[in-house]
Structures are given as structure tokens and as C-alpha cells.
Amino acid sequence: MTAPAALRHLRRSSSRRRHGDLLPALAFVLPATFGFVAFYIWPTVRGFYFSLTDYSLLGPARFVGVDNYKQMIDDRLFWNALLVTAEYVLINIVTQTVLALLIAVLMHRLTRSIVVRGIIMLPYFVANVVVAIVWYWMLDPQIGVINELLNAVGVDRLSFFGDTAAAMPTVALLNTWRHVGYTALLIVAGMQMIPRTFYEAAALDGASEWRMFWRVTLPLLRPVMALVLVLTVIGSFQVFDTVAVTTSGGPVNATRVIVYYIYDQAFNRFHFGFASAMSFAVFVLLVGIAYVQLRLTRAHDSDLS
Amino acid sequence: MATLQGFDQHSSESVKASAAAMDGAARRRGVNWGRVAGWVALAVIMALTLFPFYWMLRTSFSTTRSLASGSGDLLPVDFTVGAYRRVLGLASPQEALAQGGTPASLNFWRYLMNSVIVATIITASQLLFSAMAAYAFARLRWPGRNKIFFLFLSALMVPPIFTTLPNFVLVKNLGLLNTYLGIVLPSLLMTPFSIFFLRQFFLGINREIEEAARIDGAGHARIFSKIIVPMSSAPLTTLAVITYINSWNDYLWPLLVGKDESVRVLTVALGIFRSQTPQGGSDWAALMAATLIAALPIMILFAIVGRRIINSIEFSGIK
Numbered sequence A: 001m002t003a004p005a006a007l008r009h010l011r012r013s014s015s016r017r018r019h020g021d022l023l024p025a026l027a028f029v030l031p032a033t034f035g036f037v038a039f040y041i042w043p044t045v046r047g048f049y050f051s052l053t054d055y056s057l058l059g060p061a062r063f064v065g066v067d068n069y070k071q072m073i074d075d076r077l078f079w080n081a082l083l084v085t086a087e088y089v090l091i092n093i094v095t096q097t098v099l100a101l102l103i104a105v106l107m108h109r110l111t112r113s114i115v116v117r118g119i120i121m122l123p124y125f126v127a128n129v130v131v132a133i134v135w136y137w138m139l140d141p142q143i144g145v146i147n148e149l150l151n152a153v154g155v156d157r158l159s160f161f162g163d164t165a166a167a168m169p170t171v172a173l174l175n176t177w178r179h180v181g182y183t184a185l186l187i188v189a190g191m192q193m194i195p196r197t198f199y200e201a202a203a204l205d206g207a208s209e210w211r212m213f214w215r216v217t218l219p220l221l222r223p224v225m226a227l228v229l230v231l232t233v234i235g236s237f238q239v240f241d242t243v244a245v246t247t248s249g250g251p252v253n254a255t256r257v258i259v260y261y262i263y264d265q266a267f268n269r270f271h272f273g274f275a276s277a278m279s280f281a282v283f284v285l286l287v288g289i290a291y292v293q294l295r296l297t298r299a300h301d302s303d304l305s
Numbered sequence B: 001m002a003t004l005q006g007f008d009q010h011s012s013e014s015v016k017a018s019a020a021a022m023d024g025a026a027r028r029r030g031v032n033w034g035r036v037a038g039w040v041a042l043a044v045i046m047a048l049t050l051f052p053f054y055w056m057l058r059t060s061f062s063t064t065r066s067l068a069s070g071s072g073d074l075l076p077v078d079f080t081v082g083a084y085r086r087v088l089g090l091a092s093p094q095e096a097l098a099q100g101g102t103p104a105s106l107n108f109w110r111y112l113m114n115s116v117i118v119a120t121i122i123t124a125s126q127l128l129f130s131a132m133a134a135y136a137f138a139r140l141r142w143p144g145r146n147k148i149f150f151l152f153l154s155a156l157m158v159p160p161i162f163t164t165l166p167n168f169v170l171v172k173n174l175g176l177l178n179t180y181l182g183i184v185l186p187s188l189l190m191t192p193f194s195i196f197f198l199r200q201f202f203l204g205i206n207r208e209i210e211e212a213a214r215i216d217g218a219g220h221a222r223i224f225s226k227i228i229v230p231m232s233s234a235p236l237t238t239l240a241v242i243t244y245i246n247s248w249n250d251y252l253w254p255l256l257v258g259k260d261e262s263v264r265v266l267t268v269a270l271g272i273f274r275s276q277t278p279q280g281g282s283d284w285a286a287l288m289a290a291t292l293i294a295a296l297p298i299m300i301l302f303a304i305v306g307r308r309i310i311n312s313i314e315f316s317g318i319k
Helices: A003-011 A022-050 A067-074 A076-110 A114-125 A128-138 A145-152 A164-191 A196-204 A209-220 A222-237 A241-246 A258-268 A272-297 B002-029 B033-060 B082-087 B093-098 B108-139 B145-157 B160-173 B180-187 B192-203 B207-215 B220-231 B233-249 B252-257 B266-275 B284-316
Strands: none
Touching (some): A022 B108, A022 B145, A022 B160, A022 B192, A022 B220, A076 A114, A076 A209, A076 A222, A076 A258, A076 B033, A114 A164, A114 B033, A114 B284, A128 A164, A128 A241, A128 B033, A128 B233, A128 B266, A128 B284, A164 A222, A164 A241, A164 B033, A164 B284, A196 A209, A209 A222, A241 A258, A241 B252, A241 B266, A272 B145, B033 B284, B082 B093, B108 B145, B108 B180, B108 B192, B108 B220, B108 B233, B108 B266, B108 B284, B145 B192, B160 B180, B160 B252, B180 B252, B192 B233, B207 B220, B220 B233, B233 B266, B233 B284, B252 B266, B266 B284
């Protein structure tokens, strides 16, 4: 118990005060707590249990110890899925972060217009499924407008989703298109926390915009960028919708990302225990990634404070 | 309200800051080519952002049969509203076939209604129960309050796919597959984000009004419903819209538990429509019309309350 809390307890000696508002508080948190236990805590426990069983969804689950984890480590497709996901995350995060920084700087230095911000944000509010279908159409190998454009400038038509080398970058860039405005807005919010006096001082010293960006904006933005990176990497790692709608993991596993592979194993092949083991591995992996990222980027100590 | 004012302040400050920087630059060089280049870059980015939406519109008013020959045309090819008639079940099979569409009925109204039902139930229920919990976490004093709150928050770290598998088993065992209840159940009572978001705002409400009401003998239910909720109408609206949009856009969960026609939501229906490629290529005009109609309610919501959502994203950092 913290010191102020202890003092409060000493000061207030009546029994009603000692328990504070315990009874009404319990009544107010009860429904949410029920939801939390039933749909977050219980499935976490149960998911781990399923990962130790042979379970086809149809019959009862049979305990098999760590067999699923052994199978997972020997499964070439599991490692392929992780690799493909890493490729996706890399392309997605790098393009998204660089573009978002560019857009954020432009917005920060040029305009606060709500219309500009609204347009930049718009794709983020449209469903993944919608975005995937529109781009699937625009990138159609025969009559898609992008290929029409490529053709006009003398580049060969490309089957963006059907080509093993092109499919993953295509899916990744498509999601960059959807998320970049949102990421840019988060970064703009961070930029607004930088005191304007820093820019005034830099301007007085005759610093160019380019120099201000590298010497003022970027260093002071580090905590915000760290948070943005953790959030986008974790979100990006769990890509599913776009793959499910466009490529279904193909061609030849080129886009079979980990969440799609888990979905496929659980609901198409009924290897529910195996799928649970993989999803537990993803859970551990994501917590690890978030921890390492936060340590590396020292998100908590800001240069401003 | 406090946050909105805070942001106006910020914005006027940054406007002043960039204005000051601009003056300095302008004095040195006359025309500031850097700013011109910046605006050109921003215009290109906005055009790239908007083009797919235009292409959706352009294709949806085209005749599917003619799309192949006019694939590069910027305007609709053989302008028609036939795609919308097909999607909304108004076209006869002959008419649909003549335009290169599928004669099968799409049941689009059904999916639209299902999406509305699911998103509305989730939003109303989740908001009420999350607001109640946020009230207890922000305004009431009780032992273990912060520990439980941070436990709730830690659930943000659990990847959805991990809880999705056992939740599917639960819904299946309860016999709720292909029911509205099954689709809405996991999001019905709370999400860690909703509670976190509302708690932040509830913490900022002035205690004096609450204390006065308490002296007048108002109970917690009354303080919650007559003081806290009305005073938080702005953040509540924002959260309602965000929740509605997220439920509307959700794909994996309704795909797992609600594939049946009777409860199929729009995202699931669009995915199935996309994968059912009829002979001779997809009915792209109808697919784009359907996609546009599916996205339209969200775009209208965004046009109405977008400013508020954008401000709150800048405020809370995460969604």
C-alpha cells in the first residue's frame, strides 16, 4: 500500500469510509468483470490447455502433453509462416513509418486543416475487406487500372496477387495504404508536444527545414515513435483479413501468414490443438517483441522531461 | 470538452510557430519553394488516398460486360445503375445477364440489416457496461481498484487470434453458432480499450458537482446517469462511433461464427461474393457497388463526427 493511501485510511476511521465505495463499485464493475473473465481470462487459460491436447472440435479433447509444440517445431510450414509474416511486417512497417513521418512533417509544417486530416485518415476507417477487394480489382492482371497504367508506360503486365515474388509485397503495401494516415496522425500528435520555442530558436540560427527535422523533430519524437512502432508491429504481425480475401495464403504459401495458417489449421483441417499451440507461440512472441522494442527504444524516458 | 480546447490551443500555437518560421524564410527568399514542394507532395498523397474510392465509384456505375474494353477509361464505361439494381435485388435475371452480371440474388438487404443489428447491439451494450466499469475505476474509492484496472489493461497485450479459438469453442458449446448473440457475445460487456478510454475522461470531471449531488442524497446510480454520463457526452459519442466502425468492419470473428445467410454480415458476404467468381470473370461492377454500399455508412459517420474522432485519436494515442 502506498503512503498516501495509508494516510487516507488512518484519517478516515468509520467503517463505511474504510471500505470506501466497495459495494457500489462491485455492482458497477460486475458486468465488465464478467465479460473480462469469460472472454479474456478463461479463453487464455483454456487456449493454453487446448494447446496440450489433440482436439478436432468434433470429439472431446485428449491430453497429449507437449506433442503439439514438438510438431510445431518440426513443421516446415509453421516456420515458413513466421518467415512470411516477418517479411510482411518488415515491408509494411518500413514503408508505413517512413511515409507516415513524411506526411506528418508535411501536415505539421503546412496545415492544420481538418479536411486534409480527414482525407488522410479515411482509408483507416474502411474495412480491411473493402480495401482488399478494391485493390484486388485495381490490380487485376487483365483489366485492372494499375496494369493498364503499367502497360501505357511500357512495363509488362504483372499478376500482383498471383506471382510468388510480388504477392507478399503487394499485400504489405496495400495495408500500408490503409494505415499510413492513421500512423501519420499519431506522429503529428507527438510533434505537437514539441515546444515551438525549439523551432523558433532553430529558425533564428538559420536552420533549414531539413536540419530542423533531423536535429529537433526526430530526436524529440523518439518516445512517440517507440510507442507507434510497438503498436504498429503488433498490429501488423496479426494480418489476416487482407490475405483471406485476396490470396488465401497462395501462391504456394507465399502469403500464408501465421494467423492465416492458424485459422486454416483450426477451421479447415480441424487441428485445433495444434492451432492453439501456434497461437500461444504467437502470444509469447508478441509479448517478447513488445518488451524488446520498449527496452531498445527507451520509450519511457523522454528528452523533453 | 477540456481536451478539445486543449487541442485548439495547441493548434493555434503550432500555426503561430509555422507562421513565424515562414516569415523568416519568406524574408530571405521571396517565394518559399520548399512550401510549394510540400503542398505538391501533400496533394499527390491525398490524390493517391482518394483514387481507389473514385475507382470504386467509377466501376460501380459501369456495365460489367464493357469493363474489359474500357479498362483504362477514367469515366464509367457504359454508364448504368444496373450494378446497384443487381446488388439490391431489383434487377431481373435477364437484365443481370445482359450486363454481364450474375443472375443469382445477392440478399444484400439481409446482410446490410445484419451488419446494422450486430454493430448496434455491440455498441450500445459495450458502451453502457464499459462506462459503468470506468465510473467505478475513476470515481469510486475501493480496495484493489488500481490492481484490477491494470489487470484489465493487460488484456490489450493478448493477441485476438489466441482468444478467438477458445471463444469459438465456447460459443459452439453454448449452441450459439449462427446466431446474433454468438456474433456479439465476446464484445458485449467490455473491451479493455473502451474502459481505458472512458476512465481517462471520467478522471477529469470536477469532483465538486459530484460532492454536491452526494450531499443532496443522490446515490451512485443517479450520479452516474445524471451527472457523469451527460457531462461525458462528447467522449461517449466518439467511443460509440469508433466501436460501431470497428464492429462494422470486423471480419474474422463473424466469419467463424456467423457464416449462415440469416446472420451473415456485410464483410463476410463481400468476402464470399469475391471468392465466387462466375465463369468469364467476376461481376466487378456489382462487387464495387456492394463494396461502396458497405463502406458508405462508415464514410457518412466519419463525415459527421470525423473531427471529434481525429482529435480523440491525437489525444489518447491508441485506438
